[in-house]
Amino acid sequence: MTDFPKKSEAIPIGVDAMGTDSGPEALVAGAARALKTGVRAAIVFFGDEAVLRPFVARHAELAGAAIEHCPGVVAMTDKPMHVLRRGRDTSMWKAVEAQKQGRVRAVVSGGNTGALMAVARMQLGMIAGVDRPAVTALWPTTQGRTVVLDVGANVEASEHELVSFAIMGEAFFRALTGKKKPTVGLLNVGAEELKGHELIRAAARVLKEADPDMAFKGFVEGNDISQGTVDVVVTDGFTGNIALKSAEGAARLVGGWMKEALTASLLAKVGSLLMMRDLKKLKQRIDPSSVNGGVFLGVNGVVVKSHGGADEHGVAAAISMAANLVGKGFRKEVAETAALVFQRAGKALEAAE
């Protein structure tokens, strides 16, 4: 027990270790890395015990970790409805169930996003006034970090949903960073009020009226995500997914070019040796695993979706975020802010309709 001198303070976190693209090994190694880097968590793995046991045994940090055997696995191609009906023996279901039962306080999963959303929604329920969970993404900026939501591939979003994304995103950012008045923008194609979809314009009107306390900055554009113009960028799941994946692709492209330039000539190679330390820091900044971990906002619990292909660094980041949110009382923060604002937003939405 020397690894957990203050085990009583550690936050119990359930890790759904199955059903990812990168395999259970990455999830186990990620949990070990999170503990090693100081995350105060008591890990409970959910999955095939025979598969997990040997991986867990490799890491001294995981001496105190538990494994709950689950025979079933949710496949990436399973329809959410199928999992709700026939997936009760899966690691995903069992991990979320453990949170419902209070045995863990957060769940991290790298599995099927749609299924995880359905399972979380059914077992944990939604906070009052929210119809559908939104998935957050963190994106690095020149100023720090931006939260983008929804990136959950919910194909369409109504005005009411865009408004609730804004409210939840603001509360999430506050819980994550401690900033009292995070700034919020709606993603659109132009800064002028006349542009964009009618429902985005309607959501903007509602936000202005309904939440005078929110630092709502109106419309932002795609490039504002990386510029950090606002703390919270609100959009529908389709657009959010495409915006972030486009940004990821571009970051990787420029990173690749840079690598080429650094080894393009003998002089360049000598030069890169000299700046090795600074380049290492740069590499860490570009590393997408540092921003891994999409939080499901709106469910009554803490559910963090790790990227299906995340390596141990990415998984560690997701587990660290889960522990951080539990510690900061983010559920309460979201629920309370939302309750306050939804009342006003409801009136403004009715007036807009």
Place this chain on the structure above:
Amino acid sequence: MTDFPKKSEAIPIGVDAMGTDSGPEALVAGAARALKTGVRAAIVFFGDEAVLRPFVARHAELAGAAIEHCPGVVAMTDKPMHVLRRGRDTSMWKAVEAQKQGRVRAVVSGGNTGALMAVARMQLGMIAGVDRPAVTALWPTTQGRTVVLDVGANVEASEHELVSFAIMGEAFFRALTGKKKPTVGLLNVGAEELKGHELIRAAARVLKEADPDMAFKGFVEGNDISQGTVDVVVTDGFTGNIALKSAEGAARLVGGWMKEALTASLLAKVGSLLMMRDLKKLKQRIDPSSVNGGVFLGVNGVVVKSHGGADEHGVAAAISMAANLVGKGFRKEVAETAALVFQRAGKALEAAE
């Protein structure tokens, strides 16, 4: 006339020199730069002669350029309808009119996109089967370049429009690069067929059926834009605008980090001196002006929209693209391919409805 030894071969190109963010000086300097770098064009400027004359006089390359005086200017905030009704004395209208009259073979403008589209559509007409012009964007990839369309901020696109964007984008890429069978993908949130908007799925079905000659690769995601997975990425104008601006922002972010790393320490500074030549090349690759120039596909003519804030390098790239497209007979290419496929697509669309 020494600057134009084979002036008879030069392609007459109209440059709308007014109504941009960066001012007429950048457009004039860009035209001079295009000629200097070997573009075989005879430039005709449209705009306020008193403003343009001194700028033009600065560049020896522009000794043979003409100026057509136009008293009016289209403002960035003008509504397209207003310009159609009352903008016949503007530089934008006159430049497009000159193409209609056959006095120039292409037009480059950095002005109001919506107005330019309306003016081009009204004066030049549309090719058969296309309802609305699409605007292209070039994006650099690990493999070369990708064309993304529509990025014209057309807010929504029907199945029929997505199909026509694919057909025109393919023909455009062929004219631009000479590649016989450009690959085409539809931008979506996931590679599995079950994801995304219904109308994107319908467009995919139509493309598969209607154009057996097209190398249609199905759905692609945001990151595929920079990866160069396909040559032509098809999407609606709202999503395309946000995807490209998000990518631009991310590229700029990583570029900024790199600059920081290169000057972070004394060693890094010495290192960057050593790799100066390779870093210069890298800078050129990242420079967004190298991909400036959105082409209006679907109009009966060659109209290239330069970014409103483009500097002379960006303007030169747009003029070079215009000359290139005229030389390659791209109008004919688009019209002929489109005619062939629309017939089949029309049947498939009817069947899908």
